[in-house]
Amino acid sequence: MSDESADIGLIRAVLRAADAGDLDGCRNTCTPTWSSPLPGAGCGRGPRDLARRSRGDGRGLSGPADHAARRCVRAAGLVALRCTLTGTHRGPFNGLEPTGRPIDVMSNDFYRIEDGRGVEGWIVTDTGTLFAQIT
Template sequence: MAEHPDVRLLRTALGALNAGDLDACLGCIHPDFLINLAGVAQQLVGRDIWLAGVEQLRAAFPDVRLDIEDIFAADGRVAVRNTIRGTHLGEFQGIAPTGRSIEVMSNEIYRVENGLIVEEWIVTDNATLFAQVTTS
């Protein structure tokens, strides 16, 4: 059975992100990309906001990788369960580098229209992430 085109789009975008090819990743995202983050009251808008967040993450965890655990699509939406892995080698949210490895789960839903990712809803296990970079 052929893979759903929206799943292929997300695999392409996440693969580019893992490879550090942010231009290729941006090519998969609509210019007016809508960002919905758990714990953030206001919706964020635009690829530039997305890029700033990714650059901040990559500065703190230069080897960051999002490994797809589950992915499926229906009705213009793609659900992805990722494991985020990396090493804390740069400042993150005011926390000095620890050299510790992180491994956290992120559940994400993406809305796709006309071959571009137009919106995301991200729920990342930030409690585990912060515990991994602050606990001895």
């Protein structure tokens, strides 16, 4: 397996673990110092926060959370991923009461890997579409 394939496979494993809320999986695929700034939601720190935030805890969005990868590329030490994020608006989210409406939005994410583990993720989700779907 090439380094490129291995790195893309690792990021897919990170997302599978995070989407499942699998803390052990997040610990196995990410460093203890993992960070992932999310615009408007602060910066996630560590595998525990990755598992919690990806499942939507504290954000009003809940499963099934799914980052369906559409396109992955690796260059300059980063993995870029275009994915679709799906879930349901089941709790308060940015001041909006739960609607029970489904979400289906695109996200363009970038991940840095060191020594075979995820170190950082920058998530750029289409929040315009997200808010249109839950209001």
